[in-house]
Amino acid sequence: MLTVKQLANLAGVTPRTLHYYDEINLLTPSQTGANGYRYYQKDAILRLQQILLYRQMNLPLQQIKALLEQPDFDLLYALQSHRTNLQAQIQQLQTLLQTVDQTIQHLQGTTTMTPKQLFTGFNEAQQAEYEAEALQTYDAEIVKASAKRWKNYSADEKNNILAEGGEIYQAIIAAIPQGAGSAAAQAGVARWRVHMSYFWTPNPAQLLAIAQNYSADSRFKANFDQMDERLAGFMAEAVRIYLERSGELSA
Amino acid sequence: MLTVKQLANLAGVTPRTLHYYDEINLLTPSQTGANGYRYYQKDAILRLQQILLYRQMNLPLQQIKALLEQPDFDLLYALQSHRTNLQAQIQQLQTLLQTVDQTIQHLQGTTTMTPKQLFTGFNEAQQAEYEAEALQTYDAEIVKASAKRWKNYSADEKNNILAEGGEIYQAIIAAIPQGAGSAAAQAGVARWRVHMSYFWTPNPAQLLAIAQNYSADSRFKANFDQMDERLAGFMAEAVRIYLERSGELSA
DNA sequence: ATAAACTATGACGGAACGTCAATGTCAAGC
DNA sequence: GCTTGACATTGACGTTCCGTCATAGTTTAT
Structure with missing residues (x-):
């Protein structure tokens, strides 16, 4: 159960980045509190990890989104290609x-x-x-x-x-x-x-x-x-x- | 005497990029014709190379400009830093x-x-x-x-x-x-x-x-x-x- | 002479956030 | 219980580095 700032600090990004990723539906919080707070858990953390990995390669976020949303997304292949x-x-x-x-x-x-x-x-x-x-x-x-x-x-x-x-x-x-x-x-x-x-x-x-x-x-x-x-x-x-x-x- | 497109093709950028670099006084043409055309020569080509080098390192253009404009620009130091x-x-x-x-x-x-x-x-x-x-x-x-x-x-x-x-x-x-x-x-x-x-x-x-x-x-x-x-x-x-x-x- | 291809200068757009601003929420201390 | 300070929210606008028309003038080729 991490808040925006906690996750942001740990991942080396800013809260604004997470806001934006939520806004474009690239990374939606695992849960949203009744107060509207974003809460992130392991699944979101792992997804963020993937996103940052691809972002390192200068891929536009939309492409990253498309990549991760492919139903037959082959992580192994993607990693090998990345390698x-x-x-x-x-x-x-x-x-x-x-x-x-x-x-x-x-x-x-x-x-x-x-x-x-x-x-x-x-x-x-x-x-x-x-x-x-x-x-x-x-x-x-x-x-x-x-x-x-x-x-x-x-x-x-x-x-x-x-x-x-x-x-x-x-x-x-x-x-x-x-x-x-x-x-x-x-x-x-x-x-x-x-x-x-x-x-x-x-x-x-x-x-x-x-x-x-x-x-x-x-x-x-x-x-x-x-x-x-x-x-x-x-x-x-x-x-x-x-x-x-x-x-x-x-x- | 290269025109915008020629230099752009050479350097692997677009004419728009050169327009922009001129606009922000990062790379001004070697000469400007009476018709307003931009003409570039060797000096400009070399400077563009430098710019692209630094751009590859994700330096903001303003910083690149500042770097290249330093009157006491120390090439050796710059290279070592680059190294x-x-x-x-x-x-x-x-x-x-x-x-x-x-x-x-x-x-x-x-x-x-x-x-x-x-x-x-x-x-x-x-x-x-x-x-x-x-x-x-x-x-x-x-x-x-x-x-x-x-x-x-x-x-x-x-x-x-x-x-x-x-x-x-x-x-x-x-x-x-x-x-x-x-x-x-x-x-x-x-x-x-x-x-x-x-x-x-x-x-x-x-x-x-x-x-x-x-x-x-x-x-x-x-x-x-x-x-x-x-x-x-x-x-x-x-x-x-x-x-x-x-x-x-x-x- | 006319078309094709290039040039110019605006001007708007877009990606990926940074940066206030106004406001709501929470945990802690007095 | 109340204040305080750090955190959260959602706009909304600013910024960088160009891409992309639009409009109009220029050069080159046939």
């Missing part, structure tokens, strides 16, 4: 943490070189090769311009860009379980596009071509497979969806 | 993941959850349940019993409890910026109380005494300062608020 989600989030944050660490160390000058030059579809050694081929496939002017830009970056700047690239790919890999059309994947693609725009081009058609090349070109593919063997194909699909949705793909 | 934040988030998510895993196993009937397992993690409603019972039933006998329990714990169990303690303190440290009265801090205190009850007591007066001792006793303080120099003082304040609010502090 996957959590793992992806953790992965993403850890990658981010690494990048932050690298940046800090870089600022402090304790390290001079980034060890991982893995994700270099565009590193210096390979740049020449790609240029020739890219000249055929893509617009000549842009290729030249971006090649020039790349050369003008300092070694530090290049390392930063490469590190950022790796981070983005990791984020995209983390989004694979959720599908190429998922918000996480699409957000990754958005970041990838900005990243590419630093030294390449934001042109939609070329971006799509690049993404599709990731699985077609064996040299790219080898690099990508090292990170995750599904990445190359996934990128192509995710970028396609991204450009479709933004209406930048005429056909 | 701490990330670690706390990861910790929290991992704890949550454990709880979810245990719940899944519990549902599958392969294990029975001990009270301890049940109440670890961010699952606040479960804590609520435990606390509700504890509030009803704690008295001198139970306090004694739980104090004795500590001796009966195996070395492993003790380690687990200690690890849990560290985790709780990290969560509380993460709540410092939000104030001792914030929901996050108070939730941390709630966890701390459960934690303390394992081997000490849930008695309010004694808990307050312990918390206040953290800053008074130099041995405690040394330990706490190692985690965060604000922790000791913050704990005392947060616990005081917690007990005041729950009405367990008569004066």
Whole structure:
């Protein structure tokens, strides 16, 4: 028999939240006193637990309500799905943490070189090769311009860009379980596009071509497979969806 | 020279968002055409990236604005602070993941959850349940019993409890910026109380005494300062608020 | 030249509460 | 028995961060 404030304190929310949840019929009190007071018991507490769990995942309350009201609501399945989600989030944050660490160390000058030059579809050694081929496939002017830009970056700047690239790919890999059309994947693609725009081009058609090349070109593919063997194909699909949705793909 | 929609697509937001950011002077366009059109360039793109980074951390836009506008904005300090934040988030998510895993196993009937397992993690409603019972039933006998329990714990169990303690303190440290009265801090205190009850007591007066001792006793303080120099003082304040609010502090 | 697609500025709406305000209720102490 | 202070209720309005028209001007493409 908990009152609003008691439950609120214990759950780390405010009474207003419980009022609101009652108002929208998301969490109705176990009992209501003759005085109109709300009293909560174990069932309500457990339901609140579920609600907070889903709220943590940024689900709108209406969806949470719908979820919990499904007659065939499969708690086990929901939890497992939640689990996957959590793992992806953790992965993403850890990658981010690494990048932050690298940046800090870089600022402090304790390290001079980034060890991982893995994700270099565009590193210096390979740049020449790609240029020739890219000249055929893509617009000549842009290729030249971006090649020039790349050369003008300092070694530090290049390392930063490469590190950022790796981070983005990791984020995209983390989004694979959720599908190429998922918000996480699409957000990754958005970041990838900005990243590419630093030294390449934001042109939609070329971006799509690049993404599709990731699985077609064996040299790219080898690099990508090292990170995750599904990445190359996934990128192509995710970028396609991204450009479709933004209406930048005429056909 | 990007237009609103182009930048919006790049960053994965909508034009409306950029309109709004302009309106509140969070992100003003690099240039404005004679026709009133907003045009964005690299500087704006980078600033937007920063904004989105902080927004991901659920910072209100006004705070982000204040952050970015600080004339003595210390990038290194900001990154280190960001790093701490990330670690706390990861910790929290991992704890949550454990709880979810245990719940899944519990549902599958392969294990029975001990009270301890049940109440670890961010699952606040479960804590609520435990606390509700504890509030009803704690008295001198139970306090004694739980104090004795500590001796009966195996070395492993003790380690687990200690690890849990560290985790709780990290969560509380993460709540410092939000104030001792914030929901996050108070939730941390709630966890701390459960934690303390394992081997000490849930008695309010004694808990307050312990918390206040953290800053008074130099041995405690040394330990706490190692985690965060604000922790000791913050704990005392947060616990005081917690007990005041729950009405367990008569004066 | 006309349509399609983009831009602008209001203005309203909505989600999820925060925050008074006015009022009723309860438990405790004198 | 009465006061007091903390709690409860229900409005009602405020706030943040945009989504979503509406209306109107601008640019681009054919």
